Amino acid sequence: AQKVTQAQTEISVVEKEDVTLDCVYETRDTTYYLFWYKQPPSGELVFLIRRNSFDEQNEISGRYSWNFQKSTSSFNFTITASQVVDSAVYFCALSEAERDDKIIFGKGTRLHILP
Amino acid sequence: GAGVSQSPRYKVAKRGQDVALRCDPISGHVSLFWYQQALGQGPEFLTYFQNEAQLDKSGLPSDRFFAERPEGSVSTLKIQRTQQEDSAVYLCASTDRSSFYGYTFGSGTRLTVV
Numbered sequence: 001a002q003k004v005t006q007a008q009t010e011i012s013v014v015e016k017e018d019v020t021l022d023c024v025y026e027t028r029d030t031t032y033y034l035f036w037y038k039q040p041p042s043g044e045l046v047f048l049i050r051r052n053s054f055d056e057q058n059e060i061s062g063r064y065s066w067n068f069q070k071s072t073s074s075f076n077f078t079i080t081a082s083q084v085v086d087s088a089v090y091f092c093a094l095s096e097a098e099r100d101d102k103i104i105f106g107k108g109t110r111l112h113i114l115p
Numbered sequence: 116g117a118g119v120s121q122s123p124r125y126k127v128a129k130r131g132q133d134v135a136l137r138c139d140p141i142s143g144h145v146s147l148f149w150y151q152q153a154l155g156q157g158p159e160f161l162t163y164f165q166n167e168a169q170l171d172k173s174g175l176p177s178d179r180f181f182a183e184r185p186e187g188s189v190s191t192l193k194i195q196r197t198q199q200e201d202s203a204v205y206l207c208a209s210t211d212r213s214s215f216y217g218y219t220f221g222s223g224t225r226l227t228v229v
Contacts, residue, residue: 043204045158045220091157101146101210102171103218105157 002027004094004106012112013082021077021109023092029053034068034075035093035103045091051075079111087113117141119221121207127227128197136192136224140209147190148218149182150206158206164190197228 003026013019025034036048049059051068059066063083067076079086089108095101120139128134140147146165150158151174160174166187175182179197184190194201204225208218 044222045206045208047218101165101218102148102160102163103208104160105150107157 002029002094002096002104004092004104006092006106006109008109009107010110010112012114014114015084016081018078018080019082019111021079021090021092021111023075023077023106025073025075025092025094027073027094027096029096031096033095035091035095036066036075036077037091037093037105038088039091039108040088048077048090082113084113084115087111119207119209119219121205121221121224123224124222125225125227127229130198130228131196132228133193133195134197134226136194136205136226138190138192138207138209138221140188140190140207141219142188144209144211144219145187146210147184148208148210149190149192150208151176152204152206152223154203161192161205194226197226199228202226202228 005024007022011019032053034051038046038048049066056068056070063080065078075092089110091108092106093103095103119141122137126134148163149161151161152158162175162182163171164184167184179195181193192205204223206220206223208220210218
């Protein structure tokens with residue numbers, strides 16, 4: 001069965017520190033997509049990244065980077081030089097592309113960036 | 116439209132009342148999803164449509180929940196005889212499989228049952 005685990009419920013760091021949000025997933029499929037979404041206090045879900053299961057290259061987008069390791073079924077997200085505006089709840093999610101399009105979300109990690 | 120539109124934005128219902136939540140997906144998006152997000156939790160899958168066909172309703176918590184998308188565009192999530200445990204944000208998302216960005220979510224409807 002598909003499952004996404006975000007073990008860190010809540011993290012607080014001081015501004016400008018780096019922070020890594022962990023994500024571990026379970027799936028029975030060989031083809032799947034992994035996602036990260038940001039949910040700021042306003043409530044909308046903001047797409048950050050989608051990664052295909054066949055592409056294990058790490059990705060960097062500005063201060064954001066993602067580390068995908070199939071061997072450990074992990075898809076971790078790092079924010080470097082964190083800013084107060086990064087404060088939000090971050091969700092890791094999984095879609096088993098060969099079955100249907102539905103996304104299964106983790107429970108989220110609430111990130112507090114302290115000024 | 117430019118995004119996924121949900122209405123109403125907020126809904127307060129008395130216990131036992133029926134409610135209907137509307138989702139207007141991005142034009143041309145074949146797939147439409149409903150999720151329920153309780154306070155402090157991640158979104159939980161409710162149901163999924165491809166055009167007008169409801170392909171998966173495994174997440175609907177009880178037979179009081181019903182969703183439809185009769186013309187393959189606008190969708191309505193109906194909750195009959197609302198209970199306090201139904202209080203949550205109901206999120207709608209749409210996608211077409213070719214979209215790199217995957218799913219576009221609406222802002223949600225916050226339902227409070229009193």
